[in-house]
Amino acid sequence: MSESxxxxxxxxxDADQMPFEIDAFFGDELLSRLDEHQSxxxxxxPALGLAELSIEVADDAWxxxxxxxxxHLASGRSAGNRFRLDAQDWTDIVHDQITPMALITAGLVxxxxxxxxxxxxxxxxLRAALDGRPVPTNADIAVKAAHRSFEPDDDPSDMRGFLEDxxxxxxxxxxxxxxxxVIEADYATAAENFAEGDFLGIRAATxxxxxxLVRMIAFxxxxxxxxxxxxxxxxAQIAAMTGCDLVPPSPTVALDKPVGIVNGxxxxxxxxxxxxxxxxxxxxxxxxxxxxxxADADHGHLRVAPGTHRALVWSPDQRGLDLETRDLAxxxxxxxxxxxxxxxxxxxxxxxxRKVVYTRLDHIDPDPEAAQAGRARLNALRAGARVGGLSAxx
Ligand SMILES: [Fe+2]
Numbered sequence: 001m002s003e004s005x006x007x008x009x010x011x012x013x014d015a016d017q018m019p020f021e022i023d024a025f026f027g028d029e030l031l032s033r034l035d036e037h038q039s040x041x042x043x044x045x046p047a048l049g050l051a052e053l054s055i056e057v058a059d060d061a062w063x064x065x066x067x068x069x070x071x072h073l074a075s076g077r078s079a080g081n082r083f084r085l086d087a088q089d090w091t092d093i094v095h096d097q098i099t100p101m102a103l104i105t106a107g108l109v110x111x112x113x114x115x116x117x118x119x120x121x122x123x124x125x126l127r128a129a130l131d132g133r134p135v136p137t138n139a140d141i142a143v144k145a146a147h148r149s150f151e152p153d154d155d156p157s158d159m160r161g162f163l164e165d166x167x168x169x170x171x172x173x174x175x176x177x178x179x180x181x182v183i184e185a186d187y188a189t190a191a192e193n194f195a196e197g198d199f200l201g202i203r204a205a206t207x208x209x210x211x212x213l214v215r216m217i218a219f220x221x222x223x224x225x226x227x228x229x230x231x232x233x234x235x236a237q238i239a240a241m242t243g244c245d246l247v248p249p250s251p252t253v254a255l256d257k258p259v260g261i262v263n264g265x266x267x268x269x270x271x272x273x274x275x276x277x278x279x280x281x282x283x284x285x286x287x288x289x290x291x292x293x294x295a296d297a298d299h300g301h302l303r304v305a306p307g308t309h310r311a312l313v314w315s316p317d318q319r320g321l322d323l324e325t326r327d328l329a330x331x332x333x334x335x336x337x338x339x340x341x342x343x344x345x346x347x348x349x350x351x352x353x354r355k356v357v358y359t360r361l362d363h364i365d366p367d368p369e370a371a372q373a374g375r376a377r378l379n380a381l382r383a384g385a386r387v388g389g390l391s392a393x394x
Contacts (some may be wrong), residue, residue: 102277117319
């Protein structure tokens, strides 16, 4: 792993992941971790409003209760919130391969006796105990600097400092409007290669029923200009600025955001890219946005919650936190960099469609084969490849 900073916050490797006995985990490991990290849990936990949560793994159950100043853990179930899952899914949650949100999103959790907020707030406490990260308070997400934009020739150490602190960056005029015009023209020709039903081409509909191609994955296959920009020294400079050892840019995703989408997702709601899992294996990856068109109140734009990449934040409305949000206006040819676990969303356009191309700069995996196996498990959940409930497993 590269030098320690707030961009590279990896703390696990797939190759080091050890199996464990569920009984021993609850009866021994979790108790000792809760004790060990009590000072990281106590300041933030009271604001979470924690009610009792029973975790039922196969035929056994344990109940977590907030006692006012610490977590109480006992065997058996209570009448409160019930989180039922199989041993493999619990193992994957403990190892941070998946989050409870991944199981909820995949429709694999019985929510009839379970509040999502309660489950996710307890997940914050669990992660604090297992990972030694604080249950966040406002101090943990405080950002030193007000919003500012950078010029390409600004001092890279200033950019890095801002990125590490705020979790995002805006650099003006990295590319020319003419370079972006070429990319925009390639949108139309590339789109011809994404037939309806192609899983690499995502569609969404406006109120008139028209279906729009809003996302082209691996766009550079059909754009020589995009292939050149990915390999451009200006992108290499941004990668170097982070101070991390990063692999070449990932396949690009070309987004086209029409006005008035009512069915499907052209503009994502608040999320971290690690919302479904694997934070401690791969975050924070810098995500680079090429602004093909302007971004503003008319075109829509990226909105970020600065400082959230440094904290266990799963929702913009997380209890106990007063998140600041910032809207990133930009011109065609600008670049944005947001970290994969900075809480972010896309504000839809109001009058004019927006185009932006994203690529991710991932950290070098110490064991690529093991990492690929971990990613494959999470991707199966994301793709809905696992169905059927508690015992379903690939
Ligand atoms: Fe995202």
